[in-house]
Amino acid sequence: MDKNYPKKAIALKYDRATNSAPKVTAKGKGKVAQKIIDLARQHDIPVKDDPDLIEVLSSLEIDEEIPSEIYVAVAELLAFVYSMNSK
Secondary structure, eight states: OOSOOOEEEEEOOOTTOOOOOOOOEEETTTTTHHHHHHHHHHHOOOOOOOOHHHHHTTTTTTOOOOGGGGGHHHHHHHHHHHHHHHH
C-alpha cells in the first residue's frame, strides 16, 4: 500500500444462520486500522490486502450488510479465508 495514503481496514462477519449477507463489524484508518489488523492476527483471523475492496466497503456503516453489487468480490474474499482456515 502507498505510504502517502492512510492505511484502512474493514472487518466483516458472516453468519448464514442470522444474516443474508456479510456485515461490516469494524472499520478504521491509521492507528485504528492497524489495531483491527493486529486483533485479527492475534485471533488467527486471515487478513487480505485488497485496496479496491476496502474502498468500497469503507463507505458502509458498522453493522450494515454488504450490497449485492459486491457479492462476487466478497465471495472471493471468503474463499480466501476458507482456504487459509483449511491450512
